Amino acid sequence: MKRLIKTLTLSIVSTYAFADSELPDKQAEIPAVSKSSSVEYLKPRSLDTIPDTEFGEKVELGYSLFVNSQQMRGKYVGNEQNCVNCHMQAGMKANAAPLWGAFMAYPAYRSKNDKVNSYAERIQGCFTYSMNGKAPNENSEELVAIAAYSYWLAMGGILDQHGMGDQPVPELSDQEILQGGKREGFKLPDSIVDLYPVDERSKLAGRGYPKLADPEQKPDLTRGKLVYTENCAVCHGENGEGIKGSDGRSYLPPLWGAGSYNWGAGMHRVNTAAYFIYENMPLGKSIQLTEQQAWDVAAFVNSHERPQDPRFKGDVKANAGKYHNHDGFYGKSVNGKTMGDHAYPSGEQVIK
Template identity: 80%
Template sequence: MRIYILFLTLSGLSSFVFAANELPDKQAEIPAVSKSASADYIKPRSLDAIPNSEFGKKVELGYSLFVNSQQMRGEFVGNELNCVNCHMQAGMKANAAPLWGAFMAYPAYRSKNDKVNSYAERIQGCFTYSMNGKAPQAEDPELVAIAAYSYWLAMGGILDKHGMQDMPVPELSDQEILQGGKIESFKLPADIAHLYPVDQRGNLTGRGYPKLEAPAQEPDLERGALVYQDNCSVCHGDDGLGIKGADKRAYLPPLWGAGSFNWGAGMHRINTAAYFIYENMPLGKSVQLTEQQAWDVAAFVNSHERPQDPRFSGDLEANAKTYHKHQGYYGKSVSGETLGAHSFPTGDEIIK
C-alpha cells in the first residue's frame, strides 16, 4: 500500500512509456567520457526553493522517492536499494550520473531497440533493472514525480548558471516532463537558448561517470577481494549484503545477493562499476583508490550472484550472447559456479 497520495492527470503518453508486458531490451549504459579539467558544472538550486504549488508537490515527491526508494518496496522496488545509492547527493552530484544531466539527454535514439526513448522510459528501465522491480506506468504519480524532480534540478541549475536566480523554474505539463529536455519543443529563455542546441544537451559536463583508461593489468578477483575488505566492507558488510537495521532492512546498500541490482542493471558491467567506484567511493571521500584498485574491486563485486536478468527466458547461454556482450560475469564460471544459473528472483517474481 502506498504511504503517499498525489493526484495527477496524464493523457496521451502511450508513445513515451512502454507497456506493462514489454521490457526495453537493456538498460542503457550510462555514458562515460574523460573527466573535464574544469569544474563548470550545473549546480542545482537549494531544495528550499521548490515552489509551494501543485508542480512543487510533484518535485518534492520525486525527491522523497529518490532518496528513500524503499517507500515503493513491494510495488515498484524489489530490492534493498535507493536511487541515491548510484546517483550521489540526491541526484545532484556531477560525475555521479546526476539527474539534471540525464533529463537533458532525453529523448534519445537507441540503435539497440531502434527507437527514440523518452526520459520516462529511461526511468522505467532503472526500476526494472537497478531496482529489480516493476516499472511505474503513465498513470502512476511516481514516474511523473521523479521526472519532475529531474527537470527542476536541470532547469533551476541552468537558470542560476546564467545569472537568472530570480526566475522561477517554468512549470511544465506532465507530458512535457516525461519527454525530457532534448527536444525542440523544450523551451529555454531566449537569451541562453543558443548555448544549449538540442543536439548538444546530452553532453552537459559531469553528466555520467568519468571514464578510466583500460587497466594496466586485467582486473583480478583476489586483488579485488583485498581492496573490498580494506575499503568497502565497513559500509557494505563482509558478506556484501549491506548493513541492516533492527527492521532487517539494509540502511547501507548490498552490492550483491538477493537485495541488490539484477543482472540487467548497468552497474553489473565491470567498466561502469569501476568508473563509478573510482570517482565516488568510499562514500564522501572519492578518488581514494588507484585506478587499478577500482577495476579490481569492480570485478570482485560483480563476480557474485544477484537477481536474474528480467529478459531471461530459460536459456542462460542465449541470454548471455544476446544481452551480455560486455565486461561482466553473467553466464561465466567463477570458482566453479556459473553465474546466472542460480540467480535470485526478478522483480516480476517478487512483486505480485
C-alpha cells in the first residue's frame, strides 16, 4: 500500500497522439437497464491485494490516475474533472458505470464510427469528451495503466465470485489488456468459462446507470434550479463551479462552465445525467431525490454552457444535426441563447 500511495504523487511524462483524421464518436451512451433487487453484483478485490510485480505497478498507477486524473492536466486532461467523478468508488461501484463492467464489454462494434472499438479506444473517447482533453496514444503508460486497473478489478471480482479467491489475477500482456475482455481469446478459468459467453459479457449486472422511467412531467428548468439549490450547490457551487481547495485543485467537480465535461460527453445527455444523479447523488447517500427531481435537476445542469464538442467544425446547427439527436440542449435555445454558440474552448484548443 505504501507504493500505492506513492503513485498518487507521480509526475507523468509522455507523448500523445490521436490517429484519426476525423474525430469519430467514441462516447457512446452508457447502457441503462432496469435495476434488480435480487442480483448479485461483482465485488472487486481490496486494493491491498495488488501484487508486488511489474503488472501490479501498472494496476496501481491506473488506480492513481483514475482517482486523481488532474495529474494529467495539460497533457491529456483539459478540465477540472477526475475519472472517479462519474465512476464512483474508484470505478468499483455497481450501478455507477464501474470499470469492471466496461472492461468486459469491449471490444465492441460501434455503428457511429462503423468499426470494432477496443477497450483502449473507449478510454480514449473518455479523455476526449468527459475530460475535455486529448487521447493518450494506445501504447502510452497512462492508457495501459488504466486498462490494467480495469482488468484487475474485473478478473479479481470474477474469481472471487466463483470461490477462487486464493488464485492471483493472471498477468496479461499490455496488448491483451488494451483489447478488453469481450473476445474469444480472453482467458477465463475452464471451470467458469461457459458461464461467460462472449456475447453476454457486456451485460454484467450493475454495468451502467440504472434506467428510470420517463418522467411524469417534462423536465423543468425552474424546478431543476430549486432542486440544485437545495441539494447540489453545497458541493458543486452556486454557479456549478465546483469546490476548490487552497491549492487550487478541484475537489468537487464543476458541472458546467470551462472546467466541466464538454458537449460531446455522455453526461451532457439529460437522461444519462438523470440516471446517474438518481442512483448516486448526493455523494455517499444515493436515491435521496424523487425520480422527477432527478430529471428536473439533470435538465437544469445540462442547460448551461460548457466546453465545445470536439467534433464541432464551425456550425452548431450542423453539428447538432449530425451528433446530437438525443435528449440534450446542444444547439437548442435556453433563455434566448443557443447552446454551443457560446461554448468554452474544446480540449483541442486547451491542450497544445
